[in-house]
Amino acid sequence: LVNELxxxxxxRKRFSVPQVTVGETAGxxxxxxxxxxxxxxxxxxxxxxxxxxxxxxxxxxVEGIHFDLAFISPFELGYKLVARNVSDIFAMAGExxxxxxxxxxxxxxxxKIENFLAxxxxxxxxxxxxxxIRLVGGDFSSSPDRIFLSAxxxxxxxxxxxxxxxxxxxxxxxxxxxxxxxxGLEILKRKAKLPSEIITPLVKKHLRPExxxxxxKVSRLNAMIDISDGLAIDLWRLCTESSVGALLYEDxxxxxxxxxxxxxxxxLDILSLVxxxxxxxxxxxxxxxxxxxxxxxxxxxxxxxxxxxxxxSDGVVRPLRPEGYIHSxxx
Amino acid sequence: LVNELxxxxxxRKRFSVPQVTVGETAGxxxxxxxxxxxxxxxxxxxxxxxxxxxxxxxxxxVEGIHFDLAFISPFELGYKLVARNVSDIFAMAGExxxxxxxxxxxxxxxxKIENFLAxxxxxxxxxxxxxxIRLVGGDFSSSPDRIFLSAxxxxxxxxxxxxxxxxxxxxxxxxxxxxxxxxGLEILKRKAKLPSEIITPLVKKHLRPExxxxxxKVSRLNAMIDISDGLAIDLWRLCTESSVGALLYEDxxxxxxxxxxxxxxxxLDILSLVxxxxxxxxxxxxxxxxxxxxxxxxxxxxxxxxxxxxxxSDGVVRPLRPEGYIHSxxx
Numbered sequence: 001l002v003n004e005l006x007x008x009x010x011x012r013k014r015f016s017v018p019q020v021t022v023g024e025t026a027g028x029x030x031x032x033x034x035x036x037x038x039x040x041x042x043x044x045x046x047x048x049x050x051x052x053x054x055x056x057x058x059x060x061x062v063e064g065i066h067f068d069l070a071f072i073s074p075f076e077l078g079y080k081l082v083a084r085n086v087s088d089i090f091a092m093a094g095e096x097x098x099x100x101x102x103x104x105x106x107x108x109x110x111x112k113i114e115n116f117l118a119x120x121x122x123x124x125x126x127x128x129x130x131x132x133i134r135l136v137g138g139d140f141s142s143s144p145d146r147i148f149l150s151a152x153x154x155x156x157x158x159x160x161x162x163x164x165x166x167x168x169x170x171x172x173x174x175x176x177x178x179x180x181x182x183x184g185l186e187i188l189k190r191k192a193k194l195p196s197e198i199i200t201p202l203v204k205k206h207l208r209p210e211x212x213x214x215x216x217k218v219s220r221l222n223a224m225i226d227i228s229d230g231l232a233i234d235l236w237r238l239c240t241e242s243s244v245g246a247l248l249y250e251d252x253x254x255x256x257x258x259x260x261x262x263x264x265x266x267x268l269d270i271l272s273l274v275x276x277x278x279x280x281x282x283x284x285x286x287x288x289x290x291x292x293x294x295x296x297x298x299x300x301x302x303x304x305x306x307x308x309x310x311x312x313s314d315g316v317v318r319p320l321r322p323e324g325y326i327h328s329x330x331x
Numbered sequence: 332l333v334n335e336l337x338x339x340x341x342x343r344k345r346f347s348v349p350q351v352t353v354g355e356t357a358g359x360x361x362x363x364x365x366x367x368x369x370x371x372x373x374x375x376x377x378x379x380x381x382x383x384x385x386x387x388x389x390x391x392x393v394e395g396i397h398f399d400l401a402f403i404s405p406f407e408l409g410y411k412l413v414a415r416n417v418s419d420i421f422a423m424a425g426e427x428x429x430x431x432x433x434x435x436x437x438x439x440x441x442x443k444i445e446n447f448l449a450x451x452x453x454x455x456x457x458x459x460x461x462x463x464i465r466l467v468g469g470d471f472s473s474s475p476d477r478i479f480l481s482a483x484x485x486x487x488x489x490x491x492x493x494x495x496x497x498x499x500x501x502x503x504x505x506x507x508x509x510x511x512x513x514x515g516l517e518i519l520k521r522k523a524k525l526p527s528e529i530i531t532p533l534v535k536k537h538l539r540p541e542x543x544x545x546x547x548k549v550s551r552l553n554a555m556i557d558i559s560d561g562l563a564i565d566l567w568r569l570c571t572e573s574s575v576g577a578l579l580y581e582d583x584x585x586x587x588x589x590x591x592x593x594x595x596x597x598x599l600d601i602l603s604l605v606x607x608x609x610x611x612x613x614x615x616x617x618x619x620x621x622x623x624x625x626x627x628x629x630x631x632x633x634x635x636x637x638x639x640x641x642x643x644s645d646g647v648v649r650p651l652r653p654e655g656y657i658h659s660x661x662x
Contacts, residue, residue, distance in 0.1 A: 004657055004658055004659060004660065005657055005660070008660045008661075008662045011662045012662050015662075037384055037491070038491065038493060040662055041494075041572065041662070042423070042493055042494050042495075042572070043388065043419040043420075043422035043423050043494070043555075043556060043557055043661070044386040044387055044388040044419050044420060044422070044423045044425070044486065044491075045386065045387040045388070046384050046385070046386055046423065046488075046491045046493075047384060047385045047386075047387065048384055048385075049380040049381050049382070049383070049384065049385055049487075050380050051380070052380070053368055053377050053378060053379055053380065054377070054378045054379075054380055054385070055375040055376065055377055055378075056375055056376040056378065056429070056431055056467060056468055056483075056485070057374065057375040057376070057431075057468065058431040058432075058433055058468060058469060058470050058483060059433075059470050060433045060435055060470045060472050060479075060481075062435050062472055062474060062475070062479065064475040065435075065472055065473060065474065065475060066472070088374040088375050089374075089375060091374035091375070092373070092374050092375045092377065094375070098387070100387055100388075100389040100483055101389075102389055102390075102391045102433075102481045104391055104393050104396075104479065136387060137387055137388065137389060137661065137662065138389060138661065138662050139389050139390050139391045139481070139659065139660070139661050139662070140659060140660060140661075140662055141391050141393055141396055141397070141658060141659030141660075142396060142658045142659065143393060143396065144393070144395040144396060144477065145476075145477070146475065146476070146477070148391075148393065148435065148479040150391075150433045150470070150481045152387075152389060152431055152483040154387070155375065156380075157377075160368070160369065160375075160377045162369060162373055162377075163372075163373050163374070164373075224374075225374060226374055241372065241373070326335055326336055327335055327472060327473045328335060328470065328471060328472030328473065329335065329336065329339045329470070329471060329472075330339075330374070330468065330469070330470050330471075331339045331342045331343045331346075331371050331372070331468065331469050331470070331471060
């Protein structure tokens with residue numbers, strides 16, 4: 001059995017990094033590692049300032065609200081906690097840099113806490129390495145019952161892209177395919193017995209999202225947001241901030257072959273998974289130009305009238321509402 | 332009754348600030364407000380980088396672990412969540428700058444959530460104004476039961492002071508008086524009936540800590556830490572990071588008149604409140620020089636041998652152990 005101080009010591013040792021003295025990095029340092037003047041182990045982390053604007057995002061994951069350990073492993077939970085925040089940094093056209101972590105873990109599950117923590121930290125570490133992020137501090141507490149997690153991620157961008165830059169006439173794009181994560185969750189909840197080549201990619205999209213940036217591929221981004229709560233509500237947020245409206249083409253929204261097959265076998269409504277499923281961690285952005293890039297799909301157009309519409313396969317245009325039950329959200 | 336989206340909207344409106352465009356602040360901006368290129372309402376906050384190193388700290392407050400609403404009001408809870416983090420920034424000789432907030436509030440107490448939130452945000456706001464901090468983002472979630480709070484605070488310092496800089500021969504100083512907060516909590520828990528001129532300052536120290544920086548008063552600080560878990564354990568942390576030991580003089584530790592009176596009336600051990608009470612949010616630091624400043628008290632000396640000792644009123648030197656039950660801590 002371990003106690004709280006031992007857990008804090010374990011985390012410290014695992015994520016401690018060699019640090020440089022303040023004098024060595026006079027001026028603006030560029031290398032991430034060399035910018036850590038003090039990492040884990042003091043009252044605060046101390047970081048050399050970046051050259052460009054700093055990005056800050058924070059996200060919570062609460063047991064019983066955002067996850068259920070019956071469906072997600074401790075490793076995947078750690079990975080996803082970081083990846084969700086990475087998605088927000090990419091949505092500003094930024095590079096992720098430094099992470100702070102808050103862990104509140106129950107001690108009345110004592111026999112399992114060491115195992116949980118080891119796998120959870122492995123998942124955190126895997127995602128940190130994947131995106132070249134450094135853990136520079138955090139807080140640990142015992143919990144009376146539930147697991148409560150939060151993470152704050154910093155980033156930097158020479159030219160951040162806001163939600164508010166969409167203009168009438170812009171084309172609307174998304175990365176990847178939409179709805180897979182929600183379908184993956186549904187498969188987990190129903191313990192659905194489907195062929196593994198269908199299940200695996202959908203469930204992976206839910207448990208281990210892999211956000212990818214677009215700002216290196218596309219230079220002229222007018223507005224951007226990540227799709228975390230669902231395509232419809234996140235598009236509505238972008239439109240609201242930009243004081244514009246949008247018209248989507250249902251047939252153009254990229255849907256994976258696996259989602260189509262799973263929806264058919266499980267009798268799920270594809271459009272509803274796509275529009276309000278959430279947790280895609282894909283990017284939604286607008287641009288003046290027509291872009292032809294693998295992995296980017298044009299799905300509609302920004303219009304002046306501030307409402308949202310969708311044209312169905314039948315050519316009929318219907319109102320598009322920002323639906324979906326939202327139990328949490330950033331402010 | 333309000334729902335989650337309405338709460339997020341309420342927080343957004345309350346803490347939204349006018350923002351400047353990226354072009355207006357080319358180069359390094361100095362004014363805090365003008366450095367907010369994007370505050371609340373996008374995927375991330377966007378902040379112009381400071382000239383000096385950036386400080387990051389994060390802290391959790393969990394209902395049933397860190398607080399009990401029977402003893403602390405929502406206003407004080409909001410205030411204290413921010414103040415705890417301010418204390419960490421001051422402990423590095425820094426100025427606090429920008430805050431990110433995570434709120435997880437139960438909706439099964441629906442009738443009370445609006446009232447709770449209004450007072451809680453008032454408390455946050457009061458502390459933000461007190462220390463000239465700007466709220467630039469956060470995350471809100473409903474909770475299945477308990478209140479979970481966390482906050483990440485940024486700061487900046489031209490010359491951060493670490494825990495690791497103490498050298499043998501340094502004098503050890505503390506700000507303010509020690510043990511008041513722990514005594515205040517004891518008064519609340521026991522619902523002790525003492526004269527109000529004794530209760531008020533002690534309870535206030537617990538519910539509404541007011542961290543004060545020392546780096547503007549004292550120029551040559553060798554090492555510093557804030558006293559959050561107790562004088563003994565926090566001194567031990569400073570000594571460990573500096574690879575030194577310490578000798579304290581019991582009679583020199585500053586104890587308030589109110590604490591002495593309350594301890595006598597309630598039959599509490601003063602030394603135990605002082606050494607392991609915690610939540611003082613005073614600063615403990617070491618310096619080469621003898622300092623004579625109101626509000627700063629020399630309490631001992633740093634020694635080479637890496638153990639801790641305390642000399643009692645009787646002149647006898649005894650070992651000083653880093654005691655106290657720690658249910659949480661920073662890493």
